[in-house]
Amino acid sequence: GAGVSQSPRYKVAKRGQDVALRCDPISGHVSLFWYQQALGQGPEFLTYFQNEAQLDKSGLPSDRFFAERPEGSVSTLKIQRTQQEDSAVYLCASSSLGPYEQYFGPGTRLTVT
C-alpha cells in the first residue's frame, strides 16, 4: 500500500521567504509527527497531531514555524521568513494511535540561501 509521502522533495528558498511543506500520511493513521534532521544529526521532534488536534508543539524552534492538519489527514509545516539555520531535512511520520511503529516519509530537504 501507499506509504507516507512528502512534497516537495527538495526546496531551495532565499532567506526571508516563506515555505510550505506537505505531508500525506498513511490512510487511517491517527497520529502524525514532524521532525527536523540537520546534517549529521538524528531527527528531532517538532510537533505532534492526533487527528486534527495539535497536542504537542514543544519542539518547534520559533514562532516562525507553524503546522496544521485541518481535516485530520494531510498536514502542512510552514516556515515564515526562512533563515539559514532552517536548512535541514524535514521528516513526517504517521502511526496508529498508541505505542505503534512510526512510518516515515522520504523527507523534504530545505536549503535556505
Next chain:
Amino acid sequence: AQSVSQHNHHVILSEAASLELGCNYSYGGTVNLFWYVQYPGQHLQLLLKYFSGDPLVKGIKGFEAEFIKSKFSFNLRKPSVQWSDTAEYFCAVNAQPGGYQKVTFGTGTKLQVIP
C-alpha cells in the same frame, strides 16, 4: 528530559564481521526503545523495538538488541554483517507517555560494510 547517546559515529567492517552498536539513554522510568535504519536513498524504517518482556529482541535481517535496564543500554548486534547492511542506524527512546510516541533519536551511526 530523555536523551540518547550513540557511541560510534562511523563504523567500517568487512563482510562476515560481527557488529555491535552502542546506545545509552537517560531516563529513569519505563521506556520503549527502538532501532531505526536508513539505507542509502531510502526512508527511515523500523529495525526492531522493545516495549516489555524478553529483553533480547530480534528484528529484521538477523539484527537483535538487548535491553539492559541497569546500564540504560540497548545495543544493536548482528553476528555476521553483509554488504547490504551498509546504512545509517539510529537508536531512539520513548519515555512511555500516557498518550503518544514522542520519540527522541540519537545522532546515528553510519555503518559501512566492505565486501
